[in-house]
Amino acid sequence: MTQIARIRAFICAEFAPDIQPQDLPADLDLIQSGIIDSLGVLKLVAFLEDDCGIAIAPEELDAELYQSLDAIAALIDGKTANAA
Amino acid sequence: MTQHMKDIAGLAPTGAAFAEALLSAIGRAPGGRVAGGCGAVLTHDDMLARVAQIRVGMAGLPDGPVAICAAKRPDTIAAVLAVLADGRAYAPLDPGHPEDRLTGILDLLRPAALLVDALAEDRLRGWASAAGVALRRLDALTVRAEPPCPRPDGGLAALLHTSGSTGVPKQVRIAAPALDQFNAWVRWEFGLRPQDCLLSHAPLAFDLSFLDIFAGLSVGASLALADAETARSGERLLRLIREAGVTVVQAAPSALALMVRAAEGQCFPAVRAVLFAGEPMPAPVLRDIFRVFPAARVVNVYGCTETNDTFFYDVPRADTPDPLPLGRPLPYVCHEVMTEEGHPVPIGEEGELWVACPTTMEGYSDPALTARAFGHWQGRRYYRSNDRVRLGEDGLMHFLGRADSVQKISGHRVDLAEVEAHLARLPGVVELAVYVVRRGDEAQLECAVATDGRALGSLDLRRHAMTALPAPAIPRRYAISAQPLPKNSNGKICRRMLASLALAV
Known part of the structure; x- marks a missing residue:
């Protein structure tokens, strides 16, 4: 499973058990659609750090950066690119 | 108040006088009949004979109300009239209720007697013998004799029991003049005639049944009674409407939804009025009602057990508003829109609906x-409806939600009624309810949906929700199926049951 597929599966299992991971559109606004609220952002960040080994800086605790799967992928891509 | 309503001569002062007027209207219309869902029929003449027999069978009972627990059949209506004619209040108990609920009501009621059918006899024999209360099978009361004189009136005609929010039943006490006044309005507003046949869908324990049974019989009209099995099936209801020649239909929106789904292209031009009450009407169901009942005047009626109906709205076939307004007050209803502190709000602002009318209960x-x-x-006493409303510039009263439909969800104020109204507009939704579920220490919004069978996913509901609702008002979980949502005995969607089902999954 790719990293983004794991994140997708986590979001569905944790916040939207009624949605199959493959059905979650990458561009769906997770905040506006009520899937993730501010508490949910913290849970997601904990998952990214603990289970995916992605370090999130304090200034990256901004809900906008997690607004959709695309946004989360961009955030992770940026980190991998910086690390490379 | 209109001139007509003023002209109505004195209201029946007692239950016995009220029943007497119904019995003489029945006697003047011998061609009428009361038909049940399973083939049982009493002609109006048979009905008078059964009322007399049941009265004879009640001779010698101590003072007090009489509880009636029996399936909704013509004979059960005769029992209601017999109890009233005897100068007593009748207390209808729903035989479909759990035994604990029935005995809880009986403990509160302490009736002079219980009139039952075979099924209810088995369930209530234990309570009756422990309490020393006479238990009589209706089908055994067949002695033909001159009925006894009515007893001195106890002042009350009907005792209904609603489920209080704490689970303890609330006893609503209604006097004869309240029933008589309501009958007068129904007869006048809907022009009831002896040739009419009214569908009686609601259980007798529910105040909606006053309209079909009492107003219908007060002109000598016929009745088509839906027993519990019929009431649950759109197909059976339509068969009853067709076979009994129903001209006036009154039912909860969810029951009308069952009927229009079962119609499959049939239509019923003999039905001249369709009334619904009890919960918000989904727009798609309303469109189908216009199709299935093409000749009917369609009316949204608003009220509660404590006051009976207080507002009504004639639904236009074109440019139908959604949600429907409550409409205008009945001619004898005074109303105010009040702040929590008990002062009127400025016109057009939101507040609680207070009503004062002669159909109000005596009390609990x-x-x-x-x-x-x-x-x-x-200087006037008003019943506080606990409903939030707004009086529009159009002069119509608009329903905004129950006072308790506003909930705090993770710190945000969310109006469940508003969420439901918006989500229910998504095509494919037949019934929908939003409720709060406590998972761990978090309270979250969840949603149950009954669809018309089309593939509707939670993503569709969320996308639709996003078009009008703020994120905290969007339900977190969705239970979607083509099955009807669970109802309580009044035919209303049971949110409490949905919330506990959600936790059980």
């Missing part, structure tokens, strides 16, 4: 509860 059995239910303004 619990005086403290009665005191809390009423408010006073300018």
